[in-house]
Amino acid sequence: MTETLTPSVENEGLLTSSFVVEMVRQMRAIDPYGTYDSLSTTEILEPFILTKEKKREIPIIGDPDELVIARIKVFYNAISAMIESECGLMAVPLVNLSHEGFGRALITVGKLVVMDRTLRDVHRFGFPSLSKMKDEGDKILSVALELIGTYPKVAGL
């Protein structure tokens, strides 16, 4: 485990934030054999953290494996769950990837596309730190909620 992940006063709030809690819930959801049962929050979310050093070790070109794809889905599922709990409307994530790791990630609410991202090099998917991951999730969430607020009719379709 890297230093950034050691529980500290600073991390305490982060680890109990609703986004991180949701991420852990989503990770546990894809763990039918309970292999994560004894792991802590930081340990479960460790694969999402890709420090510069770790990123350098991964080849630039590569095919994503099942585990990376599952993690990408967990990330967007968590954001969708947050959108849903904030606005009360169903948010549907959609991750579409070629076997080479290129594609699109979408979240739709009703007929409204609240997030649309191009994905590239997903075999290198990860965040510099847990707080950076939370920032990214929160950013997508706030943009999505703003869009829903502006076009509630389309989101309600």
Added chain:
Amino acid sequence: MTETLTPSVENEGLLTSSFVVEMVRQMRAIDPYGTYDSLSTTEILEPFILTKEKKREIPIIGDPDELVIARIKVFYNAISAMIESECGLMAVPLVNLSHEGFGRALITVGKLVVMDRTLRDVHRFGFPSLSKMKDEGDKILSVALELIGTYPKVAGL
């Protein structure tokens, strides 16, 4: 070739309709070696026609092969191209399938989802006749254009 596909006075108009022309264009686009060059419109679109008899021969459960998936994409690409030419805004199709042939097909224009369909048993993808296929395409097109007309702001985002 079945009887329904023989060129007749009735079919003449169908074969020159913009939807069928677009379908042929899309089919030729995925034919880099020009194997369709000598084929007629009806011959190129023949794989899309699945009469009751032909459908009965396909097992109920089965995995879709590359060719069926390519045809599904051609169908939704053609509709997207039609939407684009009608409203002047870019329409982006997205076909997301599991290897078992279940999934979703989406078309988005700006931030507006103009079509959202659940796909099932796509290894049996096809239409009873060419005119039924055109009807289906036209139906999706008109619903999409109506949505764009109602929410032009979202479609323009």
